[in-house]
Amino acid sequence: MEQYHQLVENILENANYRENRTGVDTLSTFSQHYSIDLQEGFPLITTKDMSGYRWNSLIHELLWYFSGEEHIKNLREHTKIWDAWANDEGLLPTAYGRFWRRYPVPGGEDLLKGEWWPTNTDEWIEDAQEQYDLSEEEIREGISRWINEEDDGRKTFDQIQYVIDTLNGDHPYRSEKSRRLIINAWHPANAAVSKLPPCHFTWVLNVQDGKLNTHLTQRSGDTALGIPFNIAAYALITKIIAKQTDLEPGKFSHTIVDSHIYCGKEERGLWYKENLQELKQRMREASQKEEYLEIRDWILDNAPEQEKKYDHVPGLLKQISRESREKPEMSLPDKSIDELEYEDFELEDYRPHEGITFAVAE
Numbered sequence: 001m002e003q004y005h006q007l008v009e010n011i012l013e014n015a016n017y018r019e020n021r022t023g024v025d026t027l028s029t030f031s032q033h034y035s036i037d038l039q040e041g042f043p044l045i046t047t048k049d050m051s052g053y054r055w056n057s058l059i060h061e062l063l064w065y066f067s068g069e070e071h072i073k074n075l076r077e078h079t080k081i082w083d084a085w086a087n088d089e090g091l092l093p094t095a096y097g098r099f100w101r102r103y104p105v106p107g108g109e110d111l112l113k114g115e116w117w118p119t120n121t122d123e124w125i126e127d128a129q130e131q132y133d134l135s136e137e138e139i140r141e142g143i144s145r146w147i148n149e150e151d152d153g154r155k156t157f158d159q160i161q162y163v164i165d166t167l168n169g170d171h172p173y174r175s176e177k178s179r180r181l182i183i184n185a186w187h188p189a190n191a192a193v194s195k196l197p198p199c200h201f202t203w204v205l206n207v208q209d210g211k212l213n214t215h216l217t218q219r220s221g222d223t224a225l226g227i228p229f230n231i232a233a234y235a236l237i238t239k240i241i242a243k244q245t246d247l248e249p250g251k252f253s254h255t256i257v258d259s260h261i262y263c264g265k266e267e268r269g270l271w272y273k274e275n276l277q278e279l280k281q282r283m284r285e286a287s288q289k290e291e292y293l294e295i296r297d298w299i300l301d302n303a304p305e306q307e308k309k310y311d312h313v314p315g316l317l318k319q320i321s322r323e324s325r326e327k328p329e330m331s332l333p334d335k336s337i338d339e340l341e342y343e344d345f346e347l348e349d350y351r352p353h354e355g356i357t358f359a360v361a362e
Contacts, residue, residue: 001043001327003034004228005320011223011261012313013283017273018260024310024361025269026260027276032221033256036231038249039211041327043235044347045228047319049355051347054229057081059345062233066160066337068101078342084362085196094194099185102148102156118147119155132173142172159183160337163205167212167245176245181205200230205241211250212242221256224312224358230254236330240340243332262361264311267304272313275302279313292321309359322353 015027036043044050050058057079064075072082073090086092106112107119116124121140128139146162147155163183167176174180184202191197200218207213216234221227235252242249263272272279282295296317309315328350335344 001036001045001047001231001324003036003043004045004231005047005324007032007034007227007256007259008223008261008316008320009283011259012316013280015261015276015280017263017269017276019269020260022262022361024262024265025272027263027272027313028258028260031255031257032259033254035251035253036235037251038235038238042232042239042330042347043252044232044328044330044350044352046325046327046350046352047322048228049352050228050232051350051352053079055347056342058229058232059342062236063340063342065097065100066340068097068158070095070098070102094185094190094197096185096198096200099187099198100160100183101158102150103159103184104187105147105155105157107155118143118157128173134172139172142170145170164241164244164337167205167207167241167247176207176247179206199226200234203234203237205238207247208250210248212238212245212247213250213253214238215253216255218254218256220258221260222361223259223261224316225360227256227259236345239330239332240337243334244336261316262310262312262358264303264306268306268311271303289321289323292317296321309357310361312358315356315358319353319356325351325353 010032011027011029014029016029018026018028020026060075060078061081064072067074070092071090072086072092075082076090082092105117105119107117111117111120125136125139128134129136145165146158148158150156160183163181165171166174166178166181169175182202182204185198186201199220200216203214203216205212205214214234214237216230218230221230231252231254234254238252239249263269279295282298286292286295296314299314299317303311326349329348331346331348333344
């Protein structure tokens with residue numbers, strides 16, 4: 001997929017050397033953006049193999065998001081992807097699905113004067129009646145469908161169902177034309193203390209010409225390991241929601257604020273700091289894909305050895321030297337998000353190049 005290759009090229013041509021919390025240094029850029037047309041096939045990377053365990057992990061993680069769970073006890077049966085950030089009980093300080101399906105709504109003493117919430121209804125219902133010519137019963141019934149009551153009586157809001165119902169015309173006063181179809185996994189107070197606050201933290205859905213488009217904003221992106229998963233996951237989410245709302249999938253658009261490539265620890269990382277300008281120049285002068293392999297050889301011949309593959313640059317250069325193959329297809333059943341199972345995701349005609357190994361920087 002050429003958009004992904006261009007992302008890698010842009011980073012290596014324009015990178016800044018940056019240290020970070022993991023102890024593995026990065027080559028980083030500010031604000032990368034690209035768009036993928038989902039009408040042209042399913043955007044699963046073909047220049048490295050993402051089938052097998054990788055694909056299984058992606059699907060089980062997505063189903064876990066949809067479940068709204070704040071623990072990983074069910075996810076652990078299929079993938080260890082979140083183990084490093086969970087406590088001994090399997091609870092996470094931040095869980096995407098928990099916020100997607102059960103975003104906290106203040107009530108009681110937590111309500112501030114003048115704010116409008118589903119737990120503080122009188123003022124905004126009066127305003128909605130006047131603005132939309134609806135009865136109080138219609139408004140209360142419409143809004144209540146997205147409010148959950150937790151076991152301890154607290155109220156939470158189902159953002160995913162809210163978007164699906166609005167697209168299906170089940171919102172009392174909004175429609176698929178709404179520009180407010182936003183799903184947010186970022187809670188500032190939680191992020192201030194979380195071990196790993198959400199990376200892909202907010203996404204917006206927008207209908208144009210009968211097609212459902214998704215824009216993802218990501219605060220931080222591991223280009224080698226994370227971004228291919230993010231592309232595939234949000235393409236799937238778009239297709240799933242489009243399937244349930246009688247829309248065609250349109251485009252997946254992606255903005256990554258800090259898009260980075262890990263380049264190794266200690267001496268290996270410092271080598272990139274010292275040789276960054278030459279690397280950038282070599283990248284800008286490359287005009288053929290095979291020249292990326294020459295840059296890879298230059299790095300392998302000159303950079304200090306490192307036991308673990310924390311340096312993702314050589315692997316990515318190998319990857320972007322390859323020609324992208326035809327995109328696979330993805331078919332889905334007509335099921336709600338709460339009914340979907342692993343077996344429902346059928347990937348067809350996926351013929352990737354061989355896999356490339358990258359170590360995770362935790």
